Amino acid sequence: MRILVVFYSRTGNIRRVAEAIAERLKADMEEIRDARSRSGMLGFLRSGYEALAGKLPKIQQVSRSPSEYDLVLIGSPVWVGKLSSPMRSYLALYGRSIKQTAFFCTCKSDEGRAFKEMEALSKKPIATLCIREKEIKSGEYIRKIEEFIKSLT
Numbered sequence: 001m002r003i004l005v006v007f008y009s010r011t012g013n014i015r016r017v018a019e020a021i022a023e024r025l026k027a028d029m030e031e032i033r034d035a036r037s038r039s040g041m042l043g044f045l046r047s048g049y050e051a052l053a054g055k056l057p058k059i060q061q062v063s064r065s066p067s068e069y070d071l072v073l074i075g076s077p078v079w080v081g082k083l084s085s086p087m088r089s090y091l092a093l094y095g096r097s098i099k100q101t102a103f104f105c106t107c108k109s110d111e112g113r114a115f116k117e118m119e120a121l122s123k124k125p126i127a128t129l130c131i132r133e134k135e136i137k138s139g140e141y142i143r144k145i146e147e148f149i150k151s152l153t
């Protein structure tokens, strides 16, 4: 089975989770990158605004075609209770070409509406995983990732 892990990460949390998942599944990876820098306080504020307003910011060209994979795992941080805007842009472009999917997110408290938005732009997921920042710090996220991976098969 060909598996692709696609993620967007502004500050590294989702990247860490995505790498742990991809390593265990021997999956290919695709990192979604902003066309314009999102660092600093202005980047933070713009991120919140774009998530709330449902914006589709420009992202850099991707290198893999999700339609060539049997399963595409999609990872995004939660922004103001919603999907991060760069991942929304990716799913608006490619979400419909995904055959089978599962979602994961990192957040401070909960996933809010992020998974619902992801589903509306792609498919019903076969599994979901939400990891809180404190679970990354404590190392608890590894156990949750292993449970998530078991639920994919």
Ligand SMILES: Cc1cc2nc3c(=O)[nH]c(=O)nc-3n(C[C@H](O)[C@H](O)[C@H](O)COP(=O)(O)O)c2cc1C
Residues within 6 Å of the ligand: 008, 009, 010, 011, 012, 013, 014, 015, 044, 045, 047, 048, 076, 077, 078, 079, 080, 081, 082, 106, 107, 108, 109, 110, 111, 112, 133
């Ligand atoms: C603009 C913005 C809004 C956020 N809003 C929420 C939120 O509503 N709920 C929540 O639990 N975490 C929220 N967070 C925290 C992020 O989801 C969390 O830090 C996540 O782990 C970041 O992932 P990353 O390091 O891969 O970018 C927000 C972060 C940013 C930058």
